[in-house]
Amino acid sequence: GQQLNQSPQSMFIQEGEDVSMNCTSSSIFNTWLWYKQDPGEGPVLLIALYKAGELTSNGRLTAQFGITRKDSFLNISASIPSDVGIYFCAGQLLRDMRFGAGTRLTVKP
Amino acid sequence: KAGVTQTPRYLIKTRGQQVTLSCSPISGHRSVSWYQQTPGQGLQFLFEYFSETQRNKGNFPGRFSGRQFSNSRSEMNVSTLELGDSALYLCASSSGWDISYEQYFGPGTRLTVT
Numbered sequence: 110g111q112q113l114n115q116s117p118q119s120m121f122i123q124e125g126e127d128v129s130m131n132c133t134s135s136s137i138f139n140t141w142l143w144y145k146q147d148p149g150e151g152p153v154l155l156i157a158l159y160k161a162g163e164l165t166s167n168g169r170l171t172a173q174f175g176i177t178r179k180d181s182f183l184n185i186s187a188s189i190p191s192d193v194g195i196y197f198c199a200g201q202l203l204r205d206m207r208f209g210a211g212t213r214l215t216v217k218p
Numbered sequence: 219k220a221g222v223t224q225t226p227r228y229l230i231k232t233r234g235q236q237v238t239l240s241c242s243p244i245s246g247h248r249s250v251s252w253y254q255q256t257p258g259q260g261l262q263f264l265f266e267y268f269s270e271t272q273r274n275k276g277n278f279p280g281r282f283s284g285r286q287f288s289n290s291r292s293e294m295n296v297s298t299l300e301l302g303d304s305a306l307y308l309c310a311s312s313s314g315w316d317i318s319y320e321q322y323f324g325p326g327t328r329l330t331v332t
């Protein structure tokens with residue numbers, strides 16, 4: 110079930126701005142994943158993190174696995190209109206996988 | 219490599235009916251998980267199958283069931299449909315021996331119960 114606290118719930122930004130969102134949990138996880146979902150489609154995996162403290166980039170996206178293993182953040186630099194969508198975090202420990210409620214991102218050209 | 223495919227993409231059923239959804243994982247993936255997504259509850263885990271065996275199950279009533287075939291394709295069945303079952307049903311496959319590997323989602327089946 111949904112036991113990750115993801116914030117903010119929504120963001121309205123201007124094209125070119127940087128974006129930051131994060132997820133926190135009361136439980137520790139071995140893996141953090143970040144997904145993006147477009148309307149009517151399934152989530153697409155953006156970044157996977159496997160070690161506490163790990164910082165990983167995928168183009169303009171950067172994500173970090175928190176040192177306490179209870180949090181993660183995602184940054185998007187120089188946002189563009191196609192970044193619009195809902196971003197989800199997911200934490201995994203063994204066979205337990207939890208999702209955040211999502212951050213809805215709107216980018217104004 | 220083809221991604222995860224789900225059929226049908228859209229479905230309209232009436233209360234009391236049953237429905238079967240299908241998922242074909244990425245070639246070589248042996249773990250398939252099912253999720254229900256609704257605006258109010260977000261993504262909720264239904265169950266996970268690996269090598270034709272259900273390995274993990276979420277907190278859903280027994281009306282929700284699934285199975286996996288020897289070619290890793292999976293089906294999900296919902297019996298005695300209720301209005302609250304209207305949702306996007308997502309299937310995700312994983313290459314690893316455990317769910318704790320990267321999961322790749324299909325496009326989902328949008329189920330509407332009237």
